[in-house]
Amino acid sequence: MGELWVGVTGFYATDNPQPGLAVARALRQAEPSWRIVALVHDGYGTGAFADTLLDAHALLPPPSAGPRALARALRALTRRHPLHVVIPTVDAELAHWIALGPALRALGVRACLPGAAALRAREKRRLPALGRRAGIPVPDTLVLPSAAAVARAAGRGPFPQLLKGPLVDSVVVHSPEDFRVGAAELAAHWGYPLLAQPLIPGEEYDVAGVARHGELVGATVMKKLGVTGKGTAWAGVTVAQPALVELLRRLVRALRWDGAIEAEFIATADGRAYCFEINPRFPSWIALAADAGANLPAALVRLALGDEVEPVRGRPGRLFARAVAERVFAGNPLAALAPGRVHRHLLDPPAPTRAPAPGLAAPRGVPARGAPAGAVAVTGLNAADNPSPGLGVARSLRAAPQPPRLVGLTHEVLATGAYVDGVWDEVRLVPFPSREDGRYPEALVAQCREAGADCLLPTLDVELPLIVWLAPRLAAAGIATLVPAPEALARVAKARLPALAADGFRVPRTLALGGYPELARVLGELGLPCVLKGPLADARVVASAEQATVVARRLAATWGFPLLAQEYVPGEEYGVTAVADRAHRLAGTVVVRKEIRTLNGNTWGGTCVRDRALERLAARFAEALAWVGPFELEVIRHPRRGPVLIEVNPRFPAWIALAAGAGANLPWAAVRLARGARVGPLRPRAGAFYVRMAWDVTASVERMGALAVEGRVSGHVA
Structure with missing residues (x-):
């Protein structure tokens, strides 16, 4: 056959990531010679920018276009480029791929997919019937086919309940009003029917598997250690739970399943395991299974090719923590995508425009040119669905001409950025920042001194008032900071934003x-x-x-x-970040036009622009408030009123890696200014495109235990 080309779908990898990126990682780990095509619907699926994983990209119509449009697109693609195997990973498209089974075979494209009847039988609304067939407990499930049904059910209780969309998404609701609003939000995104289930207390487990002709071929069990507000696992560990594997086996047999599958369970204190959801594809944490020795995506490819596959099980004790990977390109390389073509080498950078900051293949960033420049402590290591800035700050410092030793400080054992390999030289645990609890100031100073840090870059709003208060004490201990005066910090509190109008700023x-x-x-x-x-x-x-x-x-x-x-202010959104020296002059300003955002407004992608008005706005802010240190201005450009300042953040933003990638390394400038050096004006390259993607880092569970018990771990993740 020569080269084997595998197409994978599902590359939206933001705060609720689709599985495509994790599937591609597992395939690359299994067989580096396989060629992976990202099958995407547009140029903004953040996982599709994983340059070291993907060999090519191709546009497919969205699921809403239907199976005929998908068939036409596949015929056009396969006329010009080989496509041997496909792995669909998005619930909304599965029925289309299954319906195209004969057409796929005629095109020479292979897949291992369930039958249409099996796909229907595992739908959320049919789960109780499937549970009875398989002899597995299932939570009571109420089907809500319309808004009228929601109105009737909202007052029934008991609460809390779990509301679910027909394919994906969920929300926990605690009252009748919460029920109605949550249902309206889900229906606006996914339509009806919705589902309501009681929230059963217990420990959550996911079991991922691969099946052929109704028999389970491979499986891995993951226990959830941390979840988002939507219940998505953001940290977990593989465990030995043969009873849950057996329950999945019974489900697979009852369905006569083929292909990838995930079953989600709640294990209660009385020893019962309730299956509350079945997903007809791999989960977004599937790279963990490969790391634990059960490469289920690779097994699926081999099953699709008709090969024999030995049974595999994931070994226990492997941890995953979902952080973020970040990329900066000269422009959006996926803007060149065109229908009917397979695009190869879209992500290859025209040197030297590629950001020297984070890399999937080389996470340690740019090699040091000379001895390390001291040691810098950085806070804000949690990089889950709403990432803190610490990881981006650290990656920027790794890209400095002489990278310093980096000490990560976290008050959370589950801070996912603490487990990213190659970023930190060491990670240390500190108490939660609180003035009432006197342990934090003592611990912060002690940990910085023990680590040999001569500079501290705080990145969390909650800790900044304390660190501003502690700045003289830190300086006496030989630890430099670059922070505003207490009066300036107080002026940027969200509640005091309207007062900035007196300084000439346009505010809502x-x-x-x-x-x-x-x-x-x-x-x-x-x-x-x-x-x-x-x-x-x-x-x-x-x-x-x-x-x-x-x-x-x-x-x-x-x-x-x-x-x-x-x-509410309508208009295009921008972020403006800068660093002011002790004379309140800006060492550099970077403006991003926000282009990929989550529902909560978090920026996951955007383009660096040169905007004189916004750059002047940043300079005016620093002068008017006598500001010292990093800051971010969040701005909406109203069609008639012009730039409106909607928020001020007294630290770097989570997208700060764009600055280093665009040639204006503001975190490094902040370190140099804190140490008393002079920094000339830094000017970023306009057009640089930034994107971040949810990225699962894996390690042994002992690393988490060491951080919790000993309060310190090395930066190398094993």
Whole structure:
């Protein structure tokens, strides 16, 4: 056959990642000679920028276009380029690929997929019937076919309940209002029917497998250690649970399943295991199975080719933590995608425009040119669905001409960025930043001194007031910082944003929300839609009073009161980051036009632009507030009013790796300024395109135990 070309779908890899990127990683690990084609719907699937994994890209129509459009696209592709095996990984497209079975074979394309009847039988709404057939407990499941059904069910309880979309997505609801709003949000994205299940307390496990003719060929069990608000696993460990593997085997036999499958279970204290969902494809954590010795995507390819496959099981004790990988290109290379073609080498960089910062193949960044430049401690290591800036700051420092030793400081054992290999020289545990708990100041100073750090870059809003207060003590201990004065920091609190209008900044109306009784008044003053924000992070646009009530409860449950309510400003969004020296002059400014964002507004991709107005805005900010150190301005350019400043963050943004990749390494500038050096103006390259993708790092579970017990681990991840 010569080269084997494998097509993989599902490359949206943001806060709720599709499985395609993890499948590609497993295939590359299994057989480096296999050629992998990313089959994408547009040029913004962040996982499709994984340059060291992918050999080619091709456009396919979205699932909404139907099977005929998919068939036409595949005929056009295979006329011009070989495609031997396909692995679909998106629920919405599975039925189309199955319907095209004979057409795929005629084109010489092979796949290992379930039958149409099996696909229907495992649907969420049919799970109770399948559970009875297989003899497996399933939570009570209420099918909600319409908005009227939602209205009838909302008041029934008991709460909490789990609301699910017909294919993917879920939300935990705690009240009738929460039920109605959550259902409306899911239906707006996925349509009906929706599903409602009681929230069963217990430990969550996922079992991934591969089956052929109703027999299980391989499986791996993962216990969830950390989940997002939607229940997506963000950290987990492989475990030996033969009873759960047996339950999956029974499901596979009941369905007469072929292909990839995932079953999700809740194990209760009384020893029962409830199957609450079956997914007809690999999960997004499937790279962990390959790391644990059960390369299920590779087994699927071999089954599709008709080869014999030996049974495989994942060994226990392998940990995954979902962090982020980041890339910077000269421009968006996937903008060149055209229908009917397989594009090879789209991600090959025209040197020297490639960012020297993070790499999948070479995560240690640019080799040092000379001795390490001291040691820098960096905070904010959690890089889950809403990444903190620490990992991007560290990667930028790795790309410096003389990279310093890097010490990661975290108050969370499950901070996923702590487990990324090749970034940190060591990681240390510190208490949660709190002025009431006196351990944090002592521990921070002690850990920096023990690690030999001569500079500290804080990246978390919650810790900045403490570090500003501690700056003289840190300086006395030989640890340099570059932070604003307490008065300047107080002026950028979200609740005080309107006061910046006195300095000539255009800002939206912003009102403090001290409790639920004030919500009606606040909405009456601002009107709808408006934006509700947590005091430190999180923001949601709300379009109705009921939605505002539910969102306010969710935000308050995470952050407490007061919340902020802000006038909604339409327009194009930008982020502006800069570093000011002790004379309040800017050492450099980087502006990103936000192009890939999540529902919460987090930036996962964008283009560096030279925007004189926004650069002047940053300079005015630093001068007006006598600012020292890093900051980010979040700006919306209103069609008539021009740039509106909607938020100020007193630290680097999570997308800061763009600055280093565009030639203006602001974190390195901050370190040099903190140490007393002079830094000339840094000018970024316009057009540089930044993207980050959810990326599972794997390690032995002992590493997490060492960080929890000993409070310190080396930066090398085994």
